Amino acid sequence: GKFPTTIVTNTPVTQTHQPFACARTKIPTRQAIALISEHGDPAAEIGKDAAGGQNVYVRQVGEALAKLGWQVDMFTRKSSPYDATIVQHTPHCRTIRLIAGPETYIPRDELFQYMPEFVDALQKFQQKEGTNYPLAHTNYWMSGWVGLELKRRQNIQLIHTYHSLGAVKYQSVSDIPAIAQTRLEVEKQLLEQAHSIVATSPQEKADLENLVSRIGSIDIIPCGTDVSTFRPISKADARKQLGIGAKEKVVLYVGRFDKRKGIETLVRATGELRSKLEQGAEIDPQNLKLLIVGGSDPQEADGAERRRIEEIVTELDLHANTEFVGMVGHDRLALYYTAADVCVIPSHYEPFGLVAIEAMACGTPVVASAVGGLKFTVISEETGLLVPPHDVSKFAHAIGRILTDEVWARKMRKQASTRVHQNFSWTGVAIQLSDLYRYLLAQSLVGSGLKPVASSPAALVSKLIAS
Ligand code: UDP
CATH class of the missing domain: 3.40.50.2000 (Glycogen Phosphorylase B;)
Known part of the structure; x- marks a missing residue:
């Protein structure tokens, strides 16, 4: 040292x-x-x-x-x-x-x-x-x-x-x-x-x-991050425990409801991706699932941000593809990370971003805004992808790439968890x-x-x- x-x-x-x-x-x-x-x-x-x-x-x-x-x-x-x-x-x-x-x-x-x-x-x-x-x-x-x-x-x-x-x-x-x-x-x-x-x-x-x-x-x-809590476990087991089917393509958000977190960008990207899937045959658009994990209090600012996000989900007609999971403790969060195909961190600004290393520790590739600490934790093309913040289309494209290339995704799962266990x-x-x-x-x-x-x-x- x-x-x-x-x-x-x-x-x-x-x-x-x-x-x-x-x-x-x-x-x-x-x-x-x-x-x-x-x-x-x-x-x-x-x-x-x-x-x-x-x-x-x-x-x-x-x-x-x-x-x-x-x-x-x-x-x-x-x-x-x-x-x-x-x-x-x-x-x-x-x-x-x-x-x-x-x-x-x-x-x-x-x-x-x-x-x-x-x-x-x-x-x-x-x-x-x-x-x-x-x-x-x-x-x-x-x-x-x-x-x-x-x-x-x-x-x-x-x-x-x-x-x-x-x-x-x-x-x-x-x-x-x-x-x-x-x-x-x-x-x-x-x-x-x-x-x-x-x-x-x-x-x-x-x-x-x-x-x-x-x-x-x-x-x-x-x-x-706590590498004994966040470690790669069987994806099939995690999905079973959470009641998620094997065919579903799970896009995960974990974090607070705060405008700076850019959840809006992710919801709009999910909308764009679904439209794209509707034109192709690779993935059934119905299998696209956006899980939004995070707590909020209807009386507080985070409650207001959650309502705003829900309105965007309605506007884009994404209810069938979206689930607001609510707050999940660290004891069960590893299940969500592991069950997901990709974890997305669309922040406008992120000083470090613990969620990135938690997800990668579980072996989940991360699509993140190329800002702040995320540029340091996420290695683009190796443990996930970095995308300009606010850019709905680029997020949609990056998420789509990971969802449709299973061989590459599997390689990234390994690299992501190794990176965290060795460094964080x-x-x-x-x-x-x-x-x-x-x-x-x-x-x-x-x-x-x-x-x-x-x-x-x-x-x-x-x-x-x-x-
Ligand atoms: N978190 C959690 N349960 C939730 C939502 C978030 O335990 O339902 C935790 C998450 O696992 C992470 C922290 O809250 O450890 C968020 O840290 P991060 O650095 O990503 O964002 P911040 O909240 O500091 O902006």
């Missing part, structure tokens, strides 16, 4: 610094670290409205880091009085819900005003526990702001993951919220001031450098993060007098050994 894995535990330095597994203490103490995710509650049910990739990321990374020896405290905002204040995930990994603003769901664009309260609550929690986290990994810009505040008040190593970047996002949406300017400023401060930015793909790194600032230290560590397991991701944390903690002990060394872990290691 890029960072030294053993140096911190082996040098005298750690003895003054509460090492995570100090040989001299009777009870091994673990280094406590904070993962902060103000709106993506790691203990929340996944797949509903605001609960998406960020929740999954924080929880999986947190639990995997605990397995690697850290005490992981994950902080989020308490958004319901019925939610427990502390959720213990594993013996050394817990979610702590802080009171910051009313204990109800608050849309992201209205959340920033409660962040000072979040910082105070976090500091109070530290006082109560008698700890000071030496390291915080923040997620999304508002948590990042919390991290910057903590950094001003205490000695803390700040690592930040954006999950979504205002500078990119606002290029593709028409209604720019009032908070946009603040967000862009905070995102720039984070890049310039955090000890490390974790970009999840080379594309995100390039976006940061081109659109946000040239100053900053960026490491690329991808998102991961949570354990692998957590090891890379863990190495980065240790490196930053070691660096903070050496002090700022050695700044130039910072860019070279190897040089830092020799320095530490020498001292």
